Amino acid sequence: MIPSQFDYQTPATVDEALSLLAASPDTSKLLAGGQSLIPVMKLRMADPEHVIDLGKIDALRGIRQDGDRLVVGALTHHHEIATSPLVARLAPLLGKAAATVADSQVRHRGTIGGALVHADPAGDYPAPILAMEGEMVITGSGGTRTVSAADFFEDFFTTAVGDDEVLTEIRVPTFEGWGAHYEKFTRVAQQWSIVAVAAAVRMDRDRIAEARIGLTNMGPVPVRAAAAEQALTGGTASDVRDALSGVAEGTDPPSDVNGDANYRRHLAEVLARRAVTAAMG
Structure with a gap:
């Protein structure tokens, strides 16, 4: 059509x-x-x-550091985020997620702002940005406001951006020195995530000092696995399996042709172990 x-x-x-x-x-x-x-x-x-x-608005493009925040313009292409040395240093989880979006053609045309406002539960940006406690800057006729990632995603394909507003930039805290990994499961290449897990880990020698975990497609909005983060803190590699055994508790994954809710809960646990282990290095 x-x-x-x-x-x-x-x-x-x-x-x-x-x-x-x-x-x-x-x-x-x-x-x-x-x-x-x-x-x-x-x-x-x-x-x-x-x-x-919005393609002619150059002010909505670019990646920069602003104090302890990495700032990404809403019209910045996925490819730019995936290949940016600044992103790789300050927010490696964001770069790793961007590298998995669809295929090369889409990554060169699609934008982070468009993907976030579309708010597909299987999209690859929401969970990492939620895990990193990012913020969205929204501009409208009444001025500019900043909305946390936890409040930005409201429901299926629904965000806090009003009909008369524009998402202008994304701001995330810097995670320099953290390990990160985005583990995504699909049945065929370039498919939307059946389940994916975003993990960022700060190590203190052989122990986890801090952990951040976000779950993709485990409900109508991205999910922060706060209990699993707490369980991981202070642990070593040998503690990862037990700490993540309840990572899918409280989630509401869909059931469809790719698998039912229980299958997705099992996947979330398996992928979380892989993601955290990779992020630990």
Whole structure:
């Protein structure tokens, strides 16, 4: 199928984009990389009258350090994040997750902001950013506000970004010196995650000083495995299996053609052990 007819607009600034949104918030869609929006428009699962392409707003691109935060512009492509030396040093978990997104073509076109606002439970950014306690900067006609990752993802394909707002940047604390790994399970290449686990670990000699764990596709929103993080703290490699035995407790994974909820809970435990072990080095 092809999309319904729509008006196409290309603002050059965030303010201009907000003005266009304000004119018709209920019938407009923002276009970032287009890797999520265009397919659903072709299927007519989305049928906007106005498409506002953010691609000319250079202020929404780039990766920089701001004190103890790594700042990533919402229009930054997955490939840039996956190959950035700054990301690899300050937020290695984010870079490892970006490298697993879809295929090379999508990684060169898709954007982190578009993926986050799309909020697919099987997407590869939400769990790592939740585990890193990241923040989303959202701009609207009323000004700019910052929303924690824990509050940003509200439900299936639903975020805190309003119809008249734009996600402008993502801010995560720096994790320099931490080990990190993103373990993703799919049946075929480039598939959405059936389950994935994001793990970041800070070691003190042979013991885990701190751990962060996020779960992908284990519910309608990403899940932080706080109890497992606590269980890991102070442990060694020999304690990992026992510490992660309850990593899927309290989750609400879907049941579909790729596996039922119990299968996903089992996968989460297996993948968590792999991810944490790899992050420990």
